Amino acid sequence: xxxxxxxxRVLDAFLASTLVFSALAFxxxxxxxxxLNKQEGLGALGRNALIELDENGTLGLLINRRDWASIRESLxxxxxxxxxxxxxxxxxxxxxxxxxxxxxxxxxxxxxxSVQYLCASQGPDSNWYLLRLQLAWAW
Amino acid sequence: MSGMxxxxxxGQVFVLSGLIIALIILSxxxxxxxxxxxxxxxxxxxxxxxxxxxxxxxxxxxxxxANVSRGGPGQTLVENxxxxxxxxxxxxxxxxxxxxxxxxxxAPPYASGIWxxxxxxxxxxxxxxxxxxxxxxxxxxxxxxxxxxxxxTTLLIEGTYRKTGGxxxxxxxxxxxxxxxxxxxxxxxxxxxxxxxxxxxxxxxxNPTLTDYGNGTYLYSFSADIPGTTVEVSxxxxxxxxxxxxxxxxxxxxx
Numbered sequence: 413x414x415x416x417x418x419x420x421r422v423l424d425a426f427l428a429s430t431l432v433f434s435a436l437a438f439x440x441x442x443x444x445x446x447x448l449n450k451q452e453g454l455g456a457l458g459r460n461a462l463i464e465l466d467e468n469g470t471l472g473l474l475i476n477r478r479d480w481a482s483i484r485e486s487l488x489x490x491x492x493x494x495x496x497x498x499x500x501x502x503x504x505x506x507x508x509x510x511x512x513x514x515x516x517x518x519x520x521x522x523x524x525x526s527v528q529y530l531c532a533s534q535g536p537d538s539n540w541y542l543l544r545l546q547l548a549w550a551w
Numbered sequence: 552m553s554g555m556x557x558x559x560x561x562g563q564v565f566v567l568s569g570l571i572i573a574l575i576i577l578s579x580x581x582x583x584x585x586x587x588x589x590x591x592x593x594x595x596x597x598x599x600x601x602x603x604x605x606x607x608x609x610x611x612x613x614x615x616x617a618n619v620s621r622g623g624p625g626q627t628l629v630e631n632x633x634x635x636x637x638x639x640x641x642x643x644x645x646x647x648x649x650x651x652x653x654x655x656x657x658a659p660p661y662a663s664g665i666w667x668x669x670x671x672x673x674x675x676x677x678x679x680x681x682x683x684x685x686x687x688x689x690x691x692x693x694x695x696x697x698x699x700x701x702x703x704t705t706l707l708i709e710g711t712y713r714k715t716g717g718x719x720x721x722x723x724x725x726x727x728x729x730x731x732x733x734x735x736x737x738x739x740x741x742x743x744x745x746x747x748x749x750x751x752x753x754x755x756x757x758n759p760t761l762t763d764y765g766n767g768t769y770l771y772s773f774s775a776d777i778p779g780t781t782v783e784v785s786x787x788x789x790x791x792x793x794x795x796x797x798x799x800x801x802x803x804x805x806x
Binding site for chain 2: 423460
């Protein structure tokens, strides 16, 4: 029965390829979770960079002086290569106060993580700011 | 029948190979996933939030001490901490429910959490103290943290002088500055001397020189006509955080 033998071979091949493709399909389901964790890691990197800069009051001091260039350079050092960022500084009334962009280029990745940070300056005038740091992987 | 047996056997090998390939793909992906997973992000977010609030609180306490020590209202610390607490509650929502309460010592020598002691024995300090309770909760975590923020700027001074003829005297004032018991650098210093019951600020006419030893110790030298044998000096200092402190002392005469 050459005809039925052929059919069985086709069925075997179909079954084997179904197994392989099911495995591939299941494996691809793991990727969104991994991407989510990668994005969470990006958020943690951003928060850590801001905490580091705020540790001795430098962040509040630089904002008081409206020294956006120094904040940009500090973030470039504190964030790993391959992370693009854009920082917006708001005052207590939620009005953006940075009149120049605090960024290392455009946010290239479609998946942007946003981190909010409350900053108090040490000076006698007690100024407080809300920072929104947007981050994305550059590749 | 033997032909059929060969076909089925070859089919089993086919399916078995497919199964093995599928298992290899799955195990490889699972291994890569395990390696790339940074773990549960929630605890790190909670720690970051607590760090952010604690850092901000400390800055608020330092700023309030700077304000009061420069002559600002005595209630500044309490008012600023209330406003800061409102901000924390308002903006902490992104990571769960967040609230911070505080208490400040009111019993003397403190007043609304501030103690300013600018004495005449060569020691002066400006202190701010507050206790905090930070509560944070989300679906998985319920956290309560009690902590204290104590900020102080201390100035110790010693003075010596040598007569140069008539009322003329060369005066040396050594100042040591501390932030939280650690040596600290100053932002600005002014030195005064007492002549005929009046405090006189030293200026260019007194040829002042300031030597910075780089470790929180400074030597301020000047010349002045000071009648009598008692030379009193007063050092007024701002530290690099903007906190003001002063100390007075009576100088010792050198032969």
